[in-house]
Amino acid sequence: MSTSTSVAIHSQLLPQPQLRASQAVPSSRTNGQSATLASQGSQSGEEDPRRRQVLHDVLTARAEEKEARKRKRNGAPLDPKDTFKLAARIYSRCYSPFISLFFCFRVGSVCDINNPTDPTALLVPDDPQMENFAYKAFLQLRPGLVDYFLNTDQSIDADAMGAVVEMIDDTARSARSDDTTGLKQPGLNYILLDLTKDDDPTGELSRSLLAATEKSQRGFNNLLTGKLLCPHRYSDVYAADPARTCQKFLTGALPCKASLLPTFLYGGPYNPDDKYEGLLRGPLCVRVYKHIFKGPSTAGNGMAVNQQNRRKNQAQLMGLQRTTPRTIAYAVVQARHMLNQQADWCIVDDQFDSNELFDMTVVLLECDETVNTLTRTWITNTLDWWDRQVFNKGPRSEDHARDEGNEGDNDHDEEDDFRALMAQRRRVDLNNVDHQ
Numbered sequence: 001m002s003t004s005t006s007v008a009i010h011s012q013l014l015p016q017p018q019l020r021a022s023q024a025v026p027s028s029r030t031n032g033q034s035a036t037l038a039s040q041g042s043q044s045g046e047e048d049p050r051r052r053q054v055l056h057d058v059l060t061a062r063a064e065e066k067e068a069r070k071r072k073r074n075g076a077p078l079d080p081k082d083t084f085k086l087a088a089r090i091y092s093r094c095y096s097p098f099i100s101l102f103f104c105f106r107v108g109s110v111c112d113i114n115n116p117t118d119p120t121a122l123l124v125p126d127d128p129q130m131e132n133f134a135y136k137a138f139l140q141l142r143p144g145l146v147d148y149f150l151n152t153d154q155s156i157d158a159d160a161m162g163a164v165v166e167m168i169d170d171t172a173r174s175a176r177s178d179d180t181t182g183l184k185q186p187g188l189n190y191i192l193l194d195l196t197k198d199d200d201p202t203g204e205l206s207r208s209l210l211a212a213t214e215k216s217q218r219g220f221n222n223l224l225t226g227k228l229l230c231p232h233r234y235s236d237v238y239a240a241d242p243a244r245t246c247q248k249f250l251t252g253a254l255p256c257k258a259s260l261l262p263t264f265l266y267g268g269p270y271n272p273d274d275k276y277e278g279l280l281r282g283p284l285c286v287r288v289y290k291h292i293f294k295g296p297s298t299a300g301n302g303m304a305v306n307q308q309n310r311r312k313n314q315a316q317l318m319g320l321q322r323t324t325p326r327t328i329a330y331a332v333v334q335a336r337h338m339l340n341q342q343a344d345w346c347i348v349d350d351q352f353d354s355n356e357l358f359d360m361t362v363v364l365l366e367c368d369e370t371v372n373t374l375t376r377t378w379i380t381n382t383l384d385w386w387d388r389q390v391f392n393k394g395p396r397s398e399d400h401a402r403d404e405g406n407e408g409d410n411d412h413d414e415e416d417d418f419r420a421l422m423a424q425r426r427r428v429d430l431n432n433v434d435h436q
Contacts, residue, residue, distance in 0.1 A: 081167065088171035090318050091138050093292065093330055097176040098347060098355045099134045102169040108135025138168075179292050179334055180345055186296055187338035188212065190287040191224060193300065219341030220246040228284065229339050231260035232270040233417060256350070258357040259418040264335060275421050276378055280328065280364065286389045288338070289331035293320060294390065315391075322393055323386040325365035329358045360418050 088101065188209055200206050209224045211217070220226040226246040230238045234254065238245045248254040256262075263270075267281030291299040293315040314320075320327065333354045340349050347355050365383065367376050380396065387393040 081164065084164065084168050085171045086317070087138065088168045089175040092172040092175040093179070093314065094318065094320070094324065094327055095134065095137050096326070096358065097172075097330060097333065098358060100169060101134075101138060101172050102165055104135040104138065105165045105168075108139075177345065180337060182296070183288060183291060183334060183338045184215075185213070186291060186299070187284075187288065187335070190284055190291070190299060191228070193287070194283045195224070215343045216341050218339060220249045221341055225339045228262065228264035229256065229336075230263050231256060231417070232263045232266050233260060233272065235263055235270050252351070256352055258353050258360060259416045261360075261417045262336065264339065265332065275417055276375075279421075280332075280361070280382055281385060284335055285328070285331055286386070288335040289323070289328065289386075289390055292331060292334065293318075293327065321391060322396065323383060323390055325362045325383075328365060328386060329361035332361050333358045364418075364421065 091101065191209060192206055195206065205224050208222060212222050212225070218225045219229065223242045223246065226249070227238060227242065230245065230249070234245065237254075245254070249256050261275075261279070264282045264284045265280055266278040267283065268278035271277040287299045293313065295313045336352075336354060336357060337345060340352075342349050347353060365379055367379050371379075384395040387396065
């Protein structure tokens with residue numbers, strides 16, 4: 001096909017641009033000039049509609065995407081898997097970052113089938129009661145999960161069910177990992193915000209902390225992070241000789257385990273006669289909590305930012321309006337990982353077990369009817385303090401602070417802060433100690 005024939009065909013199929021009066025071909029021009037202009041006009045007519053069509057397609061696609069997002073915001077039906085992912089992210093932050101959801105589903109589903117009234121009868125590693133309890137907790141977050149599996153319209157086979165559970169487990173791990181990564185560098189700035197001139201008169205400690213971009217430079221390899229990780233009972237020893245004390249922790253000459261509660265948990269000096277004093281009021285814990293649940297912009301100066309035209313923070317997405325023992329415990333273990341020298345998330349760091357620290361924090365803030373009145377008041381006051389710091393909320397009643405939980409070992413042990421606290425929950429003299 002010749003070029004002129006091709007141009008003629010395109011001229012018939014494609015709409016021609018309309019010329020304005022000023023663009024009309026003068027009749028006085030020669031036939032050759034008119035033919036040349038006509039040829040140029042036909043070529044222009046071949047390109048412009050194509051460009052317009054491409055632009056039209058792009059704008060149409062964007063409009064459809066915008067409409068889809070609008071329907072999603074207005075509550076249109078979502079893919080059930082999206083709601084499972086949201087529940088997994090809530091689970092990791094509000095229940096436990098240490099329990100594998102994949103294993104929970106294995107234990108919980110078998111308990112449902114074989115012996116739903118007594119999950120302890122199932123012979124599996126670790127504690128089946130805890131795993132089954134975690135499974136039930138997730139189902140409370142997403143009650144439709146079982147129905148989704150049982151719905152014949154979904155045609156879910158065993159492999160597909162396993163893939164969904166793996167997706168849920170991966171999403172929970174990813175939520176924890178996102179928080180860990182997001183805190184790595186900002187966490188150093190949060191430490192400096194609470195550093196006084198007396199703590200660092202020359203500024204050398206601040207410079208060394210900001211230089212600790214690699215995790216291997218933190219922990220007891222840095223004097224500031226070492227001070228916060230040091231068991232609070234050794235704070236006076238640390239103040240006398242920080243470098244030597246850090247070296248003792250590195251070599252194991254001094255113990256550093258979860259039950260010897262670290263300094264960053266406290267909001268004041270260590271009182272050996274009242275280990276509750278200042279406990280779980282550490283400023284770093286509050287800043288980390290705000291960073292995770294309210295956003296980094298609220299963690300620095302303690303003030304909330306204007307949320308207009310901004311994405312919802314994690315607390316809003318979860319419907320979290322007050323702090324809970326488990327969300328506080330989650331912030332505590334995230335703060336501890338930010339301070340230590342471990343590059344990757346790990347449960348056990350030398351002698352220190354982060355899972356144990358998480359569980360102990362939950363136990364300290366949960367209570368049942370056997371806990372004495374003074375300790376229950378301390379729990380309520382501590383949760384009230386957290387609510388004011390994070391959500392600017394008023395006090396809650398003691399009933400709201402109650403939750404059934406493991407009370408731990410009640411044997412008194414002066415060499416173990418946590419066990420001493422558990423003993424103090426019942427034997428404290430209400431007339432001589434004030435935890436307000």
